[in-house]
Amino acid sequence: MANAAEQGLPPLARVALVAVGLGCMLAYCRAFATGFSGGIPMAGRPEMDVLSSACSIARVAAIAVAVVLGCALRVSPGRIVLAGSGLAMAVAGLVLAGGCGVAEGMPFALLAGVASGLVMLAMLMLLSSLSMRDIVIASFGGLLAGGVLIGGLMRLDALPATAVFVASGLFAGLMFPLADPKGTSCRADGIPTAAQVAEFPWFAALAFAISGIVASLLYGAAIALGWNAGGSVNYPLFGAAAVFALAASAYIVLQGEEAAAAAWIPLFALVLAAMLLACVSDARVNPSMMGLLFAGVFSYHFLRWMVFPALISFSRMPRLLVCGIVLVCTSSVFGVGWGESLAVSLPGSLHDQRALVAVIALALLVFFAAALLVNRTRLEDARMSVESARMELSAAYAKLESLAQQIEEQPEPAQPSIDDRCAALTREYGLTAREAEILGLTARGHSSTFIAEQLVISASTVRFHQQNVYRKLDVHSRQELLALVNDKETK
Numbered sequence: 001m002a003n004a005a006e007q008g009l010p011p012l013a014r015v016a017l018v019a020v021g022l023g024c025m026l027a028y029c030r031a032f033a034t035g036f037s038g039g040i041p042m043a044g045r046p047e048m049d050v051l052s053s054a055c056s057i058a059r060v061a062a063i064a065v066a067v068v069l070g071c072a073l074r075v076s077p078g079r080i081v082l083a084g085s086g087l088a089m090a091v092a093g094l095v096l097a098g099g100c101g102v103a104e105g106m107p108f109a110l111l112a113g114v115a116s117g118l119v120m121l122a123m124l125m126l127l128s129s130l131s132m133r134d135i136v137i138a139s140f141g142g143l144l145a146g147g148v149l150i151g152g153l154m155r156l157d158a159l160p161a162t163a164v165f166v167a168s169g170l171f172a173g174l175m176f177p178l179a180d181p182k183g184t185s186c187r188a189d190g191i192p193t194a195a196q197v198a199e200f201p202w203f204a205a206l207a208f209a210i211s212g213i214v215a216s217l218l219y220g221a222a223i224a225l226g227w228n229a230g231g232s233v234n235y236p237l238f239g240a241a242a243v244f245a246l247a248a249s250a251y252i253v254l255q256g257e258e259a260a261a262a263a264w265i266p267l268f269a270l271v272l273a274a275m276l277l278a279c280v281s282d283a284r285v286n287p288s289m290m291g292l293l294f295a296g297v298f299s300y301h302f303l304r305w306m307v308f309p310a311l312i313s314f315s316r317m318p319r320l321l322v323c324g325i326v327l328v329c330t331s332s333v334f335g336v337g338w339g340e341s342l343a344v345s346l347p348g349s350l351h352d353q354r355a356l357v358a359v360i361a362l363a364l365l366v367f368f369a370a371a372l373l374v375n376r377t378r379l380e381d382a383r384m385s386v387e388s389a390r391m392e393l394s395a396a397y398a399k400l401e402s403l404a405q406q407i408e409e410q411p412e413p414a415q416p417s418i419d420d421r422c423a424a425l426t427r428e429y430g431l432t433a434r435e436a437e438i439l440g441l442t443a444r445g446h447s448s449t450f451i452a453e454q455l456v457i458s459a460s461t462v463r464f465h466q467q468n469v470y471r472k473l474d475v476h477s478r479q480e481l482l483a484l485v486n487d488k489e490t491k
Contacts, residue, residue: 011134014179018126018138021175022305023145024168025123028089029116030150031165032056032109047102051109058113060331063121067324070188076320077118077186079177085115086173090166097162112169117327119172122186124323126176127309129185132260135313136250139306143246189318196316201261203371208264208307209330210367211271212300214360218274219293220339227278227286227353234291241270241295249303257314263307270296278357304330418443421485429472438465442478443485 032055069075077085092112096105127135152164180186222228248266252259274292277285308326312319343351350356422443426436434455441451448466452459475481 015130015134015138016141017175017179018130019141020145021172021179022123022127022138022142023147023149024175025116025119025172026142026146026305027149027153028093028165028168028172029059029120030146031093031153032112032116047105048096050102051096051105054106054109055113055116056331058110059117059120060328062114062117063324063327063331066118066121067321070320070324071191071318074188074190076183076188077122079181079183082119082122082173082176082186084173085118086170086175088112088115089119089169089173093166093169094162097165115173116169119176120327121320121323122176123172124305124309124312124327125319126180126185127305128312128319128323130309130313132253132256132310132313135306135309136253139302139309140246140250142305143302186320188320192317192321196318200315200317200322201311203374204261204264205308205311205326206367206371208267208300208304209326210364211264211268211296212304212330214364215267215271215274215293215296215300217339217342218271218278218357218360219290219297220337220341221343221356222286222290222293222353224340224343225351225353227281228290229283230287232287232290233294234287237288237291238295238298241273241292242299245270245295245299245303249299249307253306253310260307260310260314263303263310267296267299267303270299275357275361278353281352281354418485425473425485431469431472435465435469435472438462439469439481442466442469442481445482 032052066077088111092108092115095108096112100108127138130138149164149168153161156164176183176186245266249263252263252266270292274289274296277289277292280289304326308323308330312322312326315322343356346356350359419440422436422440425431425439431439437455438451441454446454448459448462451462455462470476470481473481473484475484
């Protein structure tokens with residue numbers, strides 16, 4: 001992970017830049033997803049729905065192609081490509097904002113889709129290269145920036161709304177050379193190993209994605225099938241539920257790697273509560289159901305820029321591959337519009353909200369059962385690995401104990417006596433018989449007078465022979481002689 005110093009920006013400045021870039025990207029892509037509703041000149045024109053769909057398809061295709069090239073050839077969208085993508089988003093937005101037919105606008109819609117797809121992929125990779133704290137800050141900052149820009153698109157007059165739309169696309173791409181000058185966050189990192197695939201928190205990622213897809217499906221079905229005939233939504237409940245999901249998810253992510261795998265739970269809790277209210281099938285309850293579903297859809301489209309980067313940041317999976325998979329599986333294709341289209345195509349027996357909720361609940365039950373089975377298998381494999389390692393450690397410990405016992409039972413080697421050591425020095429340095437006698441007595445600590453009495457010679461003769469011994473052994477005092485004898489013991 002590249003740190004702030006390597007990126008040339010202070011940490012806070014870099015996170016702020018990423019937050020604004022994320023907000024610009026969200027505003028630009030939402031304009032396409034909603035058929036350019038708001039003050040932009042082409043808003044509300046029927047051909048814009050066709051161009052929006054073309055843009056979404058091109059976006060998913062561009063992400064898929066980028067992932068394939070990155071895994072196979074290690075080709076990644078660099079800073080120049082991303083800056084060019086921002087320029088292409090601005091040009092395509094400017095042309096489409098002026099109003100044009102399907103035939104004339106199709107190339108620019110496809111261009112906007114390809115460019116925004118590359119920017120989306122790079123944005124998710126950049127977010128996943130940050131720390132958990134910075135991911136939360138950048139994603140919440142992106143929510144605020146995106147909310148301001150989206151509000152501007154909805155409420156400004158035609159000219160300023162178009163300017164905001166075009167500038168959002170431009171800055172979304174130009175932000176990357178500033179936030180990541182070396183392009184380290186978007187670098188292709190190959191194909192994963194089996195161990196990397198096994199270690200990725202797939203259950204958490206799938207549970208979060210499925211929660212969002214179910215919320216979009218039910219919300220779209222409620223609109224298309226007229227479950228909420230009055231069309232009212234409990235907005236206070238929507239606000240409270242959205243705040244709960246955002247705050248709870250952020251808190252979980254901030255707890256670190258081990259806790260981040262549970263970040264899907266707040267969104268799933270909203271969806272589950274909405275499904276329970278849908279089972280009541282009462283006109284007085286349905287506005288609350290719609291409020292919870294609306295909160296689920298809103299939270300899902302925002303939280304995916306927090307939860308998925310958090311899950312990816314601590315995994316060893318190649319980030320280009322897993323970010324591409326996430327974006328393809330959570331693209332706008334599976335949004336509320338998809339839910340509406342799917343709902344009207346369902347058999348008439350599933351148009352009742354309780355029947356559809358029952359089918360979805362059964363599908364969720366199958367998913368969790370399969371996940372539990374897979375998890376139990378993985379836990380059993382892990383338990384067997386731990387048990388095998390424990391047995392190996394026990395065997396190694398027993399072997400060490402046996403070796404230690406053998407060492408303790410072995411008799412210590414006998415230390416050579418002073419006579420042996422002096423004899424070795426005598427042979428090594430060629431001492432005479434008299435010098436050897438004096439060496440032995442001196443090594444035992446006897447004085448010259450005592451040695452003279454023992455050998456029946458004068459003390460001066462003893463000192464004469466001692467000086468010859470010192471010279472031959474290359475020592476200069478009794479202490480050095482004793483040290484040499486002791487050193488001989490250790491050799």
